[in-house]
Amino acid sequence: MTRPAVHANCLVLGTCGVLIRGGAGCGKSSFCDTLIEAALAKGNLGRLVADDYVHVVPEDGRLLASPPDTIRGIMEIRGFGLVDxxxxxxxxxxxxxxxxxxxxxxxxxxxxxxxxxxEGVDVPALSCPANRPDVSLRLVRWALRGLLPDAPDYI
Known part of the structure; x- marks a missing residue:
């Protein structure tokens, strides 16, 4: 059985999974890379789950993400190519x-x-400007502060 896939990126910041959606060329991969680097700079976990397409499945009232086998561990860096x-x-x-x-x-x-x-699961969502990772990083930081008030700043 093929699992549902969405055109998106997914990453983990600390203990928080973030799904980034948007049209082609809106900066999903660039923003994902920016968030990972921001988490690592603060000494937190910043790790890719999937770039460009993400399998999503509901499980026990939660939404879980995983990478398609064909793109596992690969990220597109526009103007540079595919990197492991x-x-x-x-x-x-x-x-x-x-x-x-x-x-x-x-x-x-x-x-x-x-x-x-x-996929039948309610998830908090935030709109951020396309191709503006500086502004979007700030908005995600404040969203995580609101959603996880007792957690450290992951980014």
């Missing part, structure tokens, strides 16, 4: 990040973190 990278074979998705055009982001949203349903 350390990866985690499975992660629980704790936050979904949707990369959208900057003009679609509200300056002061009523709720920065919303809930979306993916």
């Amino acid at each position: 990278i350390q990866y985690t074979p499975r992660a629980r998705i704790d936050l979904i990040v949707d990369l959208v055009p900057m003009e679609r982001l509200e300056r002061l949203p009523d709720a920065a973190i919303v809930t979306v349903c993916l």
